Amino acid sequence: MSTVRGPAGTTPAGRISAVAGALLLAAGLCSVPVARAQPAASSAAATAAEPEARRSPLEGLIKHRASDEDERFLPVDEAFRVEAALGPTGRAELHFQVAKGYYLYRDRLRIVPADANTVLGTPDMPAGVTHEDSYFGPQQIYPEAFVVSVPVTRGSPPTIKLTYQGCAEAGLCYPPQTRVLTVGRGLSGNTGAAGPAGGDGGGHSEQDKLASLLAHGRLWSVLGVFFGAGLLLAFTPCVLPMIPILSGIIAGDGPATTPLRSFLLSVSYVLGMAVTYTAAGAASALLGAQVQAVFQQTWIVVLFAGLFVALAFSMFGFYELQMPASLQTRFASASGRIRGGKFLSTALIGALSSLVVTACVAPPLVAALSVIAETGQVARGASALFALALGMGAPLLLVGASGGRLLPKAGPWMVTVKCLFGVAFLGVAAWMLERLLPPWAAFLLYALVAACLVYVLLRVGLRGVSASGWRKVCAGIAAAYAGALVVGAASGASDPLHPLARTAAFGSTATAATLEFHRIKSLADLDRELATAERQGQRVMLDFYADWCASCKEMDRATFSDPAVGSALRDYRVLQADVTANDAADQALLRRFGIIGPPTTAFFSTDGLERRDYRLVGFKDAVAFRAHLQSFEAAR
Amino acid sequence: MSPALRWLTVGLVIVGGAVTGAYVRDWQQHRAAPAPLVHELKAAPAPGPLAEVPARRPDFTLSDPAGHPHAVAEWDGRLLLVNFWATWCAPCRREIPLLNRLAGEPAAKDLTVLGVAVDFPDDVRQFLAKMPVRYPVLIGEQDGMDAAAAFGVRDMAFPFTAFVDRHGRVFSVHLGELHEADVRATLALIDRVDAGQLDIDAARRELAAATAGTRPRF
Numbered sequence: 001m002s003t004v005r006g007p008a009g010t011t012p013a014g015r016i017s018a019v020a021g022a023l024l025l026a027a028g029l030c031s032v033p034v035a036r037a038q039p040a041a042s043s044a045a046a047t048a049a050e051p052e053a054r055r056s057p058l059e060g061l062i063k064h065r066a067s068d069e070d071e072r073f074l075p076v077d078e079a080f081r082v083e084a085a086l087g088p089t090g091r092a093e094l095h096f097q098v099a100k101g102y103y104l105y106r107d108r109l110r111i112v113p114a115d116a117n118t119v120l121g122t123p124d125m126p127a128g129v130t131h132e133d134s135y136f137g138p139q140q141i142y143p144e145a146f147v148v149s150v151p152v153t154r155g156s157p158p159t160i161k162l163t164y165q166g167c168a169e170a171g172l173c174y175p176p177q178t179r180v181l182t183v184g185r186g187l188s189g190n191t192g193a194a195g196p197a198g199g200d201g202g203g204h205s206e207q208d209k210l211a212s213l214l215a216h217g218r219l220w221s222v223l224g225v226f227f228g229a230g231l232l233l234a235f236t237p238c239v240l241p242m243i244p245i246l247s248g249i250i251a252g253d254g255p256a257t258t259p260l261r262s263f264l265l266s267v268s269y270v271l272g273m274a275v276t277y278t279a280a281g282a283a284s285a286l287l288g289a290q291v292q293a294v295f296q297q298t299w300i301v302v303l304f305a306g307l308f309v310a311l312a313f314s315m316f317g318f319y320e321l322q323m324p325a326s327l328q329t330r331f332a333s334a335s336g337r338i339r340g341g342k343f344l345s346t347a348l349i350g351a352l353s354s355l356v357v358t359a360c361v362a363p364p365l366v367a368a369l370s371v372i373a374e375t376g377q378v379a380r381g382a383s384a385l386f387a388l389a390l391g392m393g394a395p396l397l398l399v400g401a402s403g404g405r406l407l408p409k410a411g412p413w414m415v416t417v418k419c420l421f422g423v424a425f426l427g428v429a430a431w432m433l434e435r436l437l438p439p440w441a442a443f444l445l446y447a448l449v450a451a452c453l454v455y456v457l458l459r460v461g462l463r464g465v466s467a468s469g470w471r472k473v474c475a476g477i478a479a480a481y482a483g484a485l486v487v488g489a490a491s492g493a494s495d496p497l498h499p500l501a502r503t504a505a506f507g508s509t510a511t512a513a514t515l516e517f518h519r520i521k522s523l524a525d526l527d528r529e530l531a532t533a534e535r536q537g538q539r540v541m542l543d544f545y546a547d548w549c550a551s552c553k554e555m556d557r558a559t560f561s562d563p564a565v566g567s568a569l570r571d572y573r574v575l576q577a578d579v580t581a582n583d584a585a586d587q588a589l590l591r592r593f594g595i596i597g598p599p600t601t602a603f604f605s606t607d608g609l610e611r612r613d614y615r616l617v618g619f620k621d622a623v624a625f626r627a628h629l630q631s632f633e634a635a636r
Numbered sequence: 637m638s639p640a641l642r643w644l645t646v647g648l649v650i651v652g653g654a655v656t657g658a659y660v661r662d663w664q665q666h667r668a669a670p671a672p673l674v675h676e677l678k679a680a681p682a683p684g685p686l687a688e689v690p691a692r693r694p695d696f697t698l699s700d701p702a703g704h705p706h707a708v709a710e711w712d713g714r715l716l717l718v719n720f721w722a723t724w725c726a727p728c729r730r731e732i733p734l735l736n737r738l739a740g741e742p743a744a745k746d747l748t749v750l751g752v753a754v755d756f757p758d759d760v761r762q763f764l765a766k767m768p769v770r771y772p773v774l775i776g777e778q779d780g781m782d783a784a785a786a787f788g789v790r791d792m793a794f795p796f797t798a799f800v801d802r803h804g805r806v807f808s809v810h811l812g813e814l815h816e817a818d819v820r821a822t823l824a825l826i827d828r829v830d831a832g833q834l835d836i837d838a839a840r841r842e843l844a845a846a847t848a849g850t851r852p853r854f
Contacts, residue, residue, distance in 0.1 A: 073812060075791055135729055135763075171727035171813025174793045271648075 074099055076174040080166055084181035086609070092120075092158060092183040094148045103131070104166035106140035111150055114161035114180045117592070121151030157612050158183045207617050210367035214384050215377065222380070223387040229364040230391020236619055237550040239392045241357050241428055242273070245308075246396050248421035249346055252315050259401065266400020268343040270393030272350030277389040280355060281365065282382045284596075285372035295355040296548040296582070301432055304356045307349075308429040315422030317415070354389070356432070361597040362551075362618035364388050369596055419456045426452055434496070435547040435580075443489035446496050450482035495557055515560045515569060517543070517576035522585045523592060526575070530608045533573040539633075540573045540604035544595060547580040551619040552599040562622035568629050603632050611635065689809050693800045694786030698752065698774035701761050706774055708750070715747045715826055716800035717819075720784045722755045723763045727813040728795040732769060734816055738823075739771040746802070747823065748772070754780035754794065799823070802830045808843060821846050 073079075081097040094111070098104060106128040113120050125148050128140035152158045159182050167173040210229070214222050233239055246269050250262045368388065372381035426449045434442040457475040481499075488499025520526050526542070533540045543560075545552045559565055579586040579598060589595075593602055593610070601616040614632045616625075693716070697707040708718075719735060721728035739749040749771040753760045757775045764773065776783060787798045788809055797814055799807045799822050807826050810818070825843055828834040834842075 073793065076793070133726055135723070135726070135767075165724075167726060168812070171730070172793050172795075172811065173722070173725035173727060175722075 073168055073170070073172050074102070076177055079168065079174070080104060080164065080177070082162065082164070082179060082181070084160060084183045086183050086611070092150045092152050092160060094150065094160070094162065094181070095145070096142065096148070096164075097145050098142060098166070101169050102166060103141040103143040103169065104164050106142060108163070108165040108176060109148070110161075110163040111148065112161050114159035117154065118158040118160070119153035120158070120160065121153060123148050123150045152183065152607075152609060154608060157610055205613050205615050205617075206363040207366040207370070207615070208613065210364055211371050214367055214371045214380060219380070219383070222384055226364055226368070226384040226387040227391040227394075229362075230388040231394055232391075233362055233364075233388070234392045234395045236362075237554045238357075238362070238619075241431060241550075242269075242353055242393075242396060243399055244421070244424040245349070245353060245357075245428055247399055248311065248315065248425050249349065250400060251418055251421040252311070253342070263397070263400045265343065265346050266397050268347040269350035269353075269400075270390065270396050272347030273354040273393055274350075274386055274389035276351035277354040277392075278382050278385040281369055281385045282372055282378060285369040285381065286378070296435070296546070296580075298436055300356065301436060301548070304352060305429040305432040307352075308425045308432070312422040312425035312429070315418045315425065317418070361549075361600060366596050366617050370594075416456065416460050419460045420453075423449060423453045423456055439494050440489040440492070443485045443493070443496060443499060447482040447485040447489070450478045450485065453478040454482065497557065515566050515574055517574055520575050520577050520589075523588055526577075526589065526592075529573060529575055530604065533604070534606070534608040536573070537606050538571060538573045539606055540575060540608075541569060542575040542577065542602045542604070544590070544598040544600045544602075545576055545578050545580075546582075546598045547578075549598045554619050555599055559620060559622045559625050562625075565622050565625055565629075568626050605635075689788040689806055690786065691805060693798075693804045693806055694783065696776075696779070696783040696786065698776045698779060698783065699757075700772065700774055701757070701764055706772070711748045711750065712804060713746075713802055715802055715823065715830070716798075717747065717749045717823075718752060718787070718798045718800065719749065719814075720752045720754055720780070720789075720794060720796040722753060722794050723759045724755070725794045729767070731795055731814050732767060734814060734819070736768070736770045738819065750774065752776060752780055752783060754784065799826060801826045801836075805836065807836065808840060818846075 079099045079102040083095045085093050085095065096104065106125060109123075109125060111120065111123045126142075126146050128142045128146075131139045131141040133139045150160065159180060161178065161180050163176050163178045165174065165176040210225070213225060217225075246266055249269065250265055253262065253265065364384070365388065368381045368384045371384075372378055427446075430442070430445040430449050433445060437445070454475045457471045457478065484499040485496065488496070491500075493499050518529055520529055520542075530540060543555075545556075577586070577589050579590060590597070593600075595602075599616075599618060602610050602612075603614045603616075604610050611632065614628070614635070616628060620628065693708065695708060697705050699705050708716075717735070717738070719728075719731065721731070723729070735749045735751070738747065741747075751769060751771060751773040753773055753775045754777070755775065756777070760773070760775050774780075781792060784792065784796055787796070787806065789796050789811070793811060795811075795813060797810045799809070801807050807829070808822060810822075822843055825834065825839040829836050829839045
């Protein structure tokens with residue numbers, strides 16, 4: 001390092017940066033970004049027109065515009081650009097671009113960790129060009145692009161604070177600039193609108209690609225892509241339960257149902273769901289709150305399950321579920337007819353469903369929320385969320401359109417169908433409660449629902465005639481399933497779809513290679529596990545899980561229990577954070593990684609750094625998961 | 637209209653209104669500078685270097701190297717060249733010989749060159765001990781920045797010079813290293829304005845025309 005003859009024996013850079021901090025604070029507080037005047041030719045027009053638009057008439061009288069000074073020198077962030085990227089073997093690379101005619105001082109470059117979790121080694125700065133300074137003596141300067149490589153000992157993701165100072169050869173010096181960069185996303189603090197966002201390293205993961213599209217793509221293609229993504233999500237366990245809910249509402253609508261009416265009911269449901277999904281998503285992104293987890297509190301889940309039990313009983317014909325009379329009259333006077341209220345209540349159930357049922361995180365959701373939170377493009381993000389929710393709801397509209405046609409109008413059949421949907425409501429209620437209950441209790445609940453199904457099949461709507469053959473077959477299957485569930489509850493099985501898994505395992509000695517998760521709860525646990533993995537040269541997988549997350553359970557069931565996935569993860573240290581409780585420790589873990597919620601799986605290379613571009617969000621089946629592992633291992 | 641359609645219409649109108657409102661808001665916020673997709677944005681914004689220049693000289697009081705406070709009003713009635721600089725800024729230091737000459741010329745008897753060092757006082761005192769500066773220097777840190785900002789600098793950079801006429805009006809400001817011809821042209825125009833020979837706006841236009849060709853562009 002070449003010496004700087006600092007006046008008091010100190011290096012001036014350190015002292016300068018203290019002033020600079022204050023300067024930047026001042027600049028940050030008082031100025032707002034404004035459109036830059038166009039260069040050269042249009043400068044007169046820009047000078048004349050632009051200030052007038054923002055100035056009050058009074059200001060116009062007392063101020064005059066600085067001539068063409070604005071165009072002589074580049075703003076500091078155009079003179080010097082810096083981007084951070086993850087380099088090979090645990091190094092961060094800082095890519096500096098220096099405009100022609102400008103230079104940075106090598107000795108005034110400071111690179112330090114920006115947070116307590118990041119540990120950096122000594123930066124490797126290239127030699128510069130020697131420049132004679134009349135006061136400080138020979139100085140090393142960088143008049144062109146250069147790369148500084150910094151060893152990253154720890155950080156997830158590493159954040160780097162750098163301070164740099166430079167001048168224009170034509171005679172202007174900028175005060176020291178301080179920037180905080182996060183390594184691993186390939187995106188930096190000052191790439192500006194012209195920078196290729198999501199360029200190198202930034203756009204690998206599905207959510208990052210979607211976020212980049214959302215922030216920069218054409219609106220119609222954004223909406224199309226998010227609608228399509230919603231369609232794909234509609235058939236995941238997060239959205240699927242909405243189909244029996246909506247079908248039940250339509251079936252329970254009564255004898256006046258027409259195809260149009262049932263379609264409009266489904267439109268109400270989908271709109272209620274989509275508007276709530278959009279509003280809750282935008283609000284959580286703006287407030288930084290965990291709306292998703294908030295709606296998984298015990299009393300809300302119990303209340304919602306209770307609502308479905310009440311709906312089921314109404315389907316069984318025990319009573320008519322109606323709004324309170326006072327509300328009914330209000331709606332009656334408002335709409336002239338009483339039946340409008342049905343649409344409102346359907347929309348409300350749709351709204352509640354979106355909050356309580358669809359509590360899963362998927363790549364398009366993460367993309368939309370991060371764009372809202374990070375760029376403030378609320379309308380764009382919210383439109384994308386709305387398109388996503390409409391995509392998820394599109395199959396429901398099909399249900400509504402066909403439901404009115406397929407359902408019988410009246411008669412004994414109608415009674416049976418209504419009761420079957422009542423059983424489906426009971427199933428939804430049991431599914432809601434499953435997240436709160438120990439497995440054996442959930443098994444018994446499901447067994448109870450299956451028993452109700454047997455009863456409906458054999459007894460309801462028969463008018464003394466004995467049950468037909470298919471009814472008997474279905475009832476037999478339901479009864480067998482109920483029996484299996486009871487056995488499963490007793491044997492300690494955990495998956496209601498495979499209640500006899502434990503029982504069957506008694507017979508065979510070769511049990512599948514089950515994945516051994518190391519449970520972590522706190523940041524300290526995580527750091528300890530990461531340190532252990534680093535010592536042993538292991539890669540690390542960290543899975544975020546919650547009991548209320550349907551996709552997480554699906555991942556456990558279909559992906560993590562797959563023997564091929566188990567053997568592919570043999571050399572990994574496999575961690576799991578259960579964030580069901582959503583307490584302070586859980587929130588700290590989620591915040592550290594900027595994770596919106598489960599299911600999210602983070603991957604760390606052997607140097608203990610999270611490769612954010614390989615983060616998985618949402619459900620992935622065993623095949624896709626193994627392909628992801630292979631591409632992660634093939635990466636640098 | 638059936639109640640179903642009525643509810644549907646009400647719902648759509650509400651959603652449409654909300655979406656339209658949000659877009660109008662976003663458009664207003666982003667038409668100037670579309671937000672880049674960044675993960676962490678801790679940087680100061682990057683606008684053009686100069687905002688509007690005030691009509692009248694701002695008031696500020698700063699200390700001299702000996703620690704005595706001075707208000708800029710002390711030099712009222714004189715032609716004032718306020719030069720913001722720093723010891724670590726090479727182009728600023730290059731200007732000092734020119735400013736020394738201007739301050740020492742007998743012809744410029746009612747011209748005051750006022751140096752405002754935006755720097756640490758110790759560094760400035762060390763510098764003044766080695767380099768002769770023959771005009772008054774005041775020192776400011778944050779308050780020095782505030783004074784420069786009051787003259788219309790938004791994106792702080794040095795050197796920055798403001799010319800104030802004998803009536804306290806800010807005639808012009810200059811960002812970057814001063815060139816002798818430009819400075820002399822500016823001072824001559826201010827003399828003519830203060831003598832009542834020229835309107836101030838006409839003088840500014842003349843200055844812009846005279847200096848346009850000499851300035852480097854990038």
